[in-house]
Amino acid sequence: MIITDVFKCLKDERCTEGSKDKNTPICVEVCPTGAVVIIDDKSYSCITCGTCARECPNKAIKKNKFGGYYVDRRRCNGCRTCEILCPIGIIKMEKEEKVINNRRKEVVYPKGICVMCGLCVEVCPHSARRFFYSGDLKDRKNRALLDKYIQILARIGKKEKLPIEEKGELKPKRVSNLRTSIYIDRDLCKNCGRCIYLCPRETILEKDTVDGCTRCNICGDVCPKGAIVEGVVDEEKCVLCWNCIRKCPKDALRIENFKVVKVKDDKKTIPSRYCINCGLCADNCPRGALRVKDGRILYDESICDLCETCVKVCPQEVRIKRDKKITGACTLCGICIEECPEKAISFKKVEKFQVIRDERCIYCGTCGDVCPVDAITVKIKLRKGDKDTGEVIFNENCVMCEKCAIHCPRDVIPNTTGYKKVVDRENSYIWTDFDLCIRCGLCNRICPVDAVDMGDIDEERCEYCSACANICPTNAINIYRTWVEKKM
Numbered sequence: 001m002i003i004t005d006v007f008k009c010l011k012d013e014r015c016t017e018g019s020k021d022k023n024t025p026i027c028v029e030v031c032p033t034g035a036v037v038i039i040d041d042k043s044y045s046c047i048t049c050g051t052c053a054r055e056c057p058n059k060a061i062k063k064n065k066f067g068g069y070y071v072d073r074r075r076c077n078g079c080r081t082c083e084i085l086c087p088i089g090i091i092k093m094e095k096e097e098k099v100i101n102n103r104r105k106e107v108v109y110p111k112g113i114c115v116m117c118g119l120c121v122e123v124c125p126h127s128a129r130r131f132f133y134s135g136d137l138k139d140r141k142n143r144a145l146l147d148k149y150i151q152i153l154a155r156i157g158k159k160e161k162l163p164i165e166e167k168g169e170l171k172p173k174r175v176s177n178l179r180t181s182i183y184i185d186r187d188l189c190k191n192c193g194r195c196i197y198l199c200p201r202e203t204i205l206e207k208d209t210v211d212g213c214t215r216c217n218i219c220g221d222v223c224p225k226g227a228i229v230e231g232v233v234d235e236e237k238c239v240l241c242w243n244c245i246r247k248c249p250k251d252a253l254r255i256e257n258f259k260v261v262k263v264k265d266d267k268k269t270i271p272s273r274y275c276i277n278c279g280l281c282a283d284n285c286p287r288g289a290l291r292v293k294d295g296r297i298l299y300d301e302s303i304c305d306l307c308e309t310c311v312k313v314c315p316q317e318v319r320i321k322r323d324k325k326i327t328g329a330c331t332l333c334g335i336c337i338e339e340c341p342e343k344a345i346s347f348k349k350v351e352k353f354q355v356i357r358d359e360r361c362i363y364c365g366t367c368g369d370v371c372p373v374d375a376i377t378v379k380i381k382l383r384k385g386d387k388d389t390g391e392v393i394f395n396e397n398c399v400m401c402e403k404c405a406i407h408c409p410r411d412v413i414p415n416t417t418g419y420k421k422v423v424d425r426e427n428s429y430i431w432t433d434f435d436l437c438i439r440c441g442l443c444n445r446i447c448p449v450d451a452v453d454m455g456d457i458d459e460e461r462c463e464y465c466s467a468c469a470n471i472c473p474t475n476a477i478n479i480y481r482t483w484v485e486k487k488m
Contacts, residue, residue: 001045001046001047001048001067001114001116001131001132002045002114002116002118002120002121002129002130002131002132003045003129003130003132004042004043004044004045004128004129005127005128005129005130006042006128008126008127008128009041009042009043009126009128009129010041010126010128011025011038011041011042014125014126015027015124015125015126018123018125025038025043026123026124026125027043027120027123027124027129028043030119030120030122030123031045031119031120032115032117032119032438032439032440032441033070033111033112033113033114033115033438034092034094034111034112035090035111035112035113035114035115036120037090037112043120043128043129044088044090045090045114045120046069046088046090046091046112046113046114047087047088047114048067048068048069048114048116049087050063050069051082051085051086051087052069052081052082052085052086052091052110052113053069055081055082055085056076056081056082057079057081058075058076058077058079059075060072060073060074060075060076060077061076061082061110061113062475064115064116064473064474064475066115066116066117066473067116067133068113068114068115068116068117068473069113069114069115070113070115070436070438070473070474070475071109071110071113071436071474072435072436073098073107073109073435073436074435076109076110078093078107078108078109080093080108082110082113083110086112090112091110091111091112091113092110092111092112093108093109093110093111094108094109094110094111095107095108096108096109115438115440115473115474116131116473117440117442117473118131119440119441119442174279174282174283174292174399175396176279176352176399176400177351177352178349178350178351178352179276179277179278179295179349179350179351179352179399179400180277180295180332180347180348180349180350181274181275181276181277181295181330181332181347181348181350181416182204182274182275182276182330182332182336182337182345182346182347182348183345183346183347183348183416184271184274184344184345184418185344185345185346186344186418188342188343188344189271189342189344189345190268190341190342190344191214191268191269191270191271192214192215192216192217192268192269192341193206193210193214193216193249193269193271194216194217194218194339194340194341195271195336195339195340195345196249196269196271197216197218197249198218198335198336198339199335199336200331200333200335201275201299201327201328201329201330201331201333202320202322202327202328203274203275203318203327203328203329203330204271204273204274204275204318204336205271205272205273205274205318205320206269206270206271206272207269207270207271207272207273207485208269208270210250210267210268210269211250211264211267212250212252212264212265212266212267213230213231213250213252213262213264213265213266213267214250214266214267214268214269215230215231215266216230216249217229217230217341218247218248218249219231219244219247219248219253220244221247222243222244222247223241223243223244224239224241224243225237225238225239225241227239228244228260231252231253231262231266232262233259233260233261233262235259238259238260240255240258240260242255244260245260250264251264252264272418272419272485273316273317273318273417273418273419274316274318274330274417275297275314275316275318275328275329275330276316276330276350276400276401276402276416276417277292277295277296277297277330277332278315278399278400278401278402279292279297279399280310280313280314280315280372280373280399280401281297281309281310281313281314281319281329282297282310283399284309284310284313285309285310286307286309287303287304287305287307288303289301289303289304289305290310290329295332296330296331296332297329297330297331298329298331299325299326299329301324301325304325304326306321306324306325306326308321308326310326311326313372314328315372315401315402315403315406316406316417316419332347334347348416350400350416351400352394352398352400353392353394353398353400353413353414354393354394355391355392355393355394356391356392356394356412356413357391357392358412360410360411360412361390361392361410361412362409362410362446362448362465362467363378363380363390363446363467364378364409364446364448364465364466364467364470365378365466365467365470365471366404366407366408366409366465366466367392367404367405367407367408367413368404368470369466369470370403370404370406370407371403371404372401372403373397373398373399373401374397375394375395375396375397375398375399376392376393376394376395376398376404377392377393377395378390378391378392378393378470379391379392379393380446380471392412392413402415402416402417405417406419406420406421407421407483409422409423409463409465419485420485420486421483421484421485421486422483422484422486423463423464423481423482423483423484424481424482424483424484425464427482428464428479428480428481428482429479429480430457430459430462430464430468430469430477430478430479430480431457431477431478432455432456432457432476432477432478433476433477433478434455434476436474436475436476437454437455437472437474437476437477438473438474438476439454439455440473441454442468442471442472442473443455443467443468443471443472443477445471446467446468446471447467447468448463448465448467449461449462449463451463452468452477455476455477457477464479464481466479466481
């Protein structure tokens with residue numbers, strides 16, 4: 001809830017000079033739901049106890065992710081139950097004109113319910129309005145009671161252990177602060193595809209399937225006479241053993257008139273994505289067919305039942321079902337590193353992210369939306385008349401899968417994969433439900449391209465970053481996004 005420090009709350013000139021009529025306290029004026037009132041020159045507001053939501057017969061009042069409550073005006077029938085049962089009497093019914101079936105009709109909705117938008121906290125000149133989380137108080141109280149009970153039990157000679165309901169064994173949570181994987185230096189890579197073809201676990205995938213000779217020189221490796229280099233044959237040395245033809249990954253060679261000839265044009269292939277050993281596949285495998293050991297992803301084909309859970313959760317999309325097995329788990333064997341002619345591949349250690357503060361960040365929340373392990377919190381500090389600031393916080397759940405980096409619209413989060421996704425605008429949409437919108441203006445504040453105005457969205461300017469949808473306290477803005485690989 002949002003509370004008032006009554007010792008700091010002062011209804012003076014600083015409190016009212018920012019309001020339109022120069023008389024109304026600014027916290028009252030900016031509240032979009034009428035949830036702040038003045039009693040004896042002190043501001044008070046909805047305590048977000050949830051009584052209104054629990055007792056609403058039409059389930060028209062709902063709790064949001066910020067701890068506040070909002071009204072679905074489509075479901076509300078103006079019965080006044082919330083107004084009658086509000087323990088502090090702050091909810092009042094308000095008349096509003098609405099067009100229904102092309103006819104103007106007067107309807108009644110409740111006002112006075114706090115959505116926890118934080119506007120009153122932001123504008124208070126005395127810093128008297130502040131967020132208060134009752135859960136913190138409960139936790140402290142419970143810890144104090146537990147300590148007290150432990151002391152009592154210790155005095156009477158019992159072990160310092162309280163009875164706990166026995167539960168089935170849970171799979172131990174894998175925790176790691178360092179991830180080791182291969183890394184391809186795009187500046188050094190000459191796009192020959194050699195690493196793609198030689199990887200025994202098929203964990204390196206080409207961006208687009210190329211039909212041509214990529215000059216990988218596997219033909220030269222397997223030739224017993226050294227008669228061929230990158231598809232070019234020395235006829236004097238060639239003995240027509242067929243080894244180069246059988247081993248060519250692109251079928252670019254064949255025999256014509258008793259000679260080995262290249263029948264496809266030279267083309268480059270880009271190794272666009274590869275396993276980064278995040279371990280999400282192993283963490284989610286229901287059969288235990290995948291295991292993380294010393295940073296390696298180990299796969300037991302005999303246990304796997306081909307459920308494809310690992311395929312669905314892989315952030316790099318390198319897990320692929322092929323016949324009766326699933327490929328794409330890197331064992332850090334190092335073959336790609338040893339065989340790369342340009343020394344473009346190396347092992348890279350990546351430390352777990354803690355906090356990211358970057359002025360390029362637009363606090364859109366995309367990273368948190370796509371995170372598969374709920375490891376990200378985007379903390380925003382709104383400031384009047386200045387740029388909003390904040391930080392991206394990672395908790396212990398993070399497995400360094402870099403799915404957040406792959407989808408970040410501003411490339412704020414470091415991406416070591418070289419794989420990038422962007423919104424497919426043609427197959428995405430965003431819209432506002434004005435039966436929920438309270439026109440608080442937070443969407444205006446957060447939009448990095450000024451594409452939204454009190455819920456009205458200019459889809460031509462919108463970049464579908466989801467900042468407005470994530471900050472909306474009433475879930476009025478809805479977004480659906482599809483993603484495509486970024487063209488390099």
